[in-house]
Amino acid sequence: MPKTSDASAAAVDTKPAIILHEVVKEFRIKHARSLKESFVSLFRRNGPATDDFRALDGVSFEVGRGESLAVLGRNGSGKSTTLKLISGVMLPDEGWVRTRGRVAGLLEVGAGFHPDLTGRDNIYLNAAILGMSKQETDDRFDEIVEFSGIEQKFLETEVKRYSSGMRSRLGFAVAVHTELDVLLVDEVLSVGDAAFRAKCNEKILELRDQGKTMFVVSHNIRTVKALCERGIVLERGKVVFDGPIDEAAKLVAPKRPRR
Numbered sequence: 001m002p003k004t005s006d007a008s009a010a011a012v013d014t015k016p017a018i019i020l021h022e023v024v025k026e027f028r029i030k031h032a033r034s035l036k037e038s039f040v041s042l043f044r045r046n047g048p049a050t051d052d053f054r055a056l057d058g059v060s061f062e063v064g065r066g067e068s069l070a071v072l073g074r075n076g077s078g079k080s081t082t083l084k085l086i087s088g089v090m091l092p093d094e095g096w097v098r099t100r101g102r103v104a105g106l107l108e109v110g111a112g113f114h115p116d117l118t119g120r121d122n123i124y125l126n127a128a129i130l131g132m133s134k135q136e137t138d139d140r141f142d143e144i145v146e147f148s149g150i151e152q153k154f155l156e157t158e159v160k161r162y163s164s165g166m167r168s169r170l171g172f173a174v175a176v177h178t179e180l181d182v183l184l185v186d187e188v189l190s191v192g193d194a195a196f197r198a199k200c201n202e203k204i205l206e207l208r209d210q211g212k213t214m215f216v217v218s219h220n221i222r223t224v225k226a227l228c229e230r231g232i233v234l235e236r237g238k239v240v241f242d243g244p245i246d247e248a249a250k251l252v253a254p255k256r257p258r259r
């Protein structure tokens with residue numbers, strides 16, 4: 001029987017928003033040498049002392065459209081590296097990463113800002129980097145400014161004169177107002193003051209409820225439980241758990257000392 005257009009649309013909808021397949025990421029680590037070791041190696045013509053270190057070691061998972069997933073794990077387990085590979089700022093050494101739709105990262109919010117341009121110009125610049133046309137940014141400009149809480153008079157000031165909190169607020173405001181399908185969140189709730197953090201929380205929940213795909217890296221278990229239904233636990237660059245968020249959270253919870 002020939003497929004109807006509805007059926008094919010439904011088929012398209014079920015494709016994952018993010019796929020990682022057997023991903024390996026290695027970093028070269030330089031070892032510090034004592035002065036004596038450096039001196040000896042100079043005469044022996046040794047190269048610099050380095051080691052290849054696997055930050056991610058065969059990581060595979062898929063995130064469905066509209067799903068919200070948290071990645072948990074100890075410091076150095078590979079969470080931010082995973083996020084950077086998904087956002088495309090890093091490439092894997094082996095395996096592959098695919099994303100579908102527009103991906104907006106709340107990684108280093110405002111990272112694309114140019115210090116010598118005004119707040120206004122930076123909104124357009126940052127939005128363009130995130131894939132927005134001038135018209136789309138015009139339409140959302142007031143909303144972005146209002147959300148950021150930056151006073152009008154500062155819009156014509158160079159961003160290098162902003163406080164770090166003001167820069168983060170503006171960066172966050174632009175990112176969450178772009179036309180996005182997948183939102184990458186890295187400890188975003190450390191942005192700005194308490195009132196702004198509450199506003200960010202609300203906005204992220206709103207985006208999730210609109211059916212955006214969420215990929216969250218955080219050490220804040222309360223936050224991820226409120227935001228995500230599924231959790232992946234990384235340990236030394238490998239996935240050691242993939243399932244309900246409550247179980248994932250239990251695995252990373254600090255052990256209570258025995259009395």
Ligand SMILES: Nc1ncnc2c1ncn2[C@@H]1O[C@H](COP(=O)(O)OP(=O)(O)OP(=O)(O)O)[C@@H](O)[C@H]1O
Pocket residue numbers: 027028029055073074075076077078079080081082
């Ligand atoms: N650019 C880099 N060069 C060398 N090593 C790196 C680089 N980036 C990350 N690493 C190493 O890769 C490992 C994983 O780092 P990653 O930042 O992904 O960990 P994480 O789980 O996000 O940690 P945290 O919870 O502390 O943020 C760490 O051992 C880190 O030292």
